[in-house]
Amino acid sequence: RDDAGRTAVDRSGLSVRLTVQNSAGVTSSTALCSSAGSVSGAATCSLAVGSGLFDAASPETGTATLLVSYSGGSSFSETLVTPVTLAQVPTYTPRTTSGMALSFVASPRFSGDAITVTLAAHTGGDALVAWQAQINFDSSVLQFSSFSLSSLYSTATTSTDTGSVGVLVNGLASGVTDSQV
Numbered sequence: 001r002d003d004a005g006r007t008a009v010d011r012s013g014l015s016v017r018l019t020v021q022n023s024a025g026v027t028s029s030t031a032l033c034s035s036a037g038s039v040s041g042a043a044t045c046s047l048a049v050g051s052g053l054f055d056a057a058s059p060e061t062g063t064a065t066l067l068v069s070y071s072g073g074s075s076f077s078e079t080l081v082t083p084v085t086l087a088q089v090p091t092y093t094p095r096t097t098s099g100m101a102l103s104f105v106a107s108p109r110f111s112g113d114a115i116t117v118t119l120a121a122h123t124g125g126d127a128l129v130a131w132q133a134q135i136n137f138d139s140s141v142l143q144f145s146s147f148s149l150s151s152l153y154s155t156a157t158t159s160t161d162t163g164s165v166g167v168l169v170n171g172l173a174s175g176v177t178d179s180q181v
Helices: none
Strands: 014-022 060-070 077-086 099-103 118-122 130-136 157-161 164-170
Touching (some): 099 130
Antiparallel strands (some): 130 164
C-alpha cells in the first residue's frame, strides 16, 4: 500500500530483485522477481542458491535482500533486508554393501509442493529379481500421489494406507536378463 492506502501498483519501470548472502559475505546470484500484479502489487521471488553459500557442518546465517526500484522518471528505490538461516548441506553416504536407500530432495519445500523420493538398491553383485519395500511417513505433512517403476521390472503391486506405502515387485520385464539388474 502507498501512503494513501491504495493497493494499485505502477508497474512501468518497476524492478524487484532478490539476493541472498551468507555471514561470510558470499553472495548468490540475483534473481529478477515476477512482475507485480497491477491491483495487488504481489509478486513472486525465488532464487536457486548455490552450494557455496552453505556450510557442510552446521547451519549458516545470512541475509535476504529485496531491492525494489523504478527506472526512468522516478527515483524511488527501497532495499529490504531480513535475516535468514541456510541449513547445512545434507550428506548422503552411498551404499557399499547390499541394501536399499531412499534419496530425498535437498532443499526446503513448501505446502503444496510435489517432491520425488528415489528408492535405489545396491545388490552386492547379485541379480535383484524380486523385492519389497515399505515406506512410512507422517501423513499430516506428506501425501502419497504416485509410484513409478524401472522398465527393467514387471508390474509392481502397491498398497497404500494412511502414512504408509508398500511395494512388491516379483519378476523382470520381458526380455530383461539377470545380468541387467
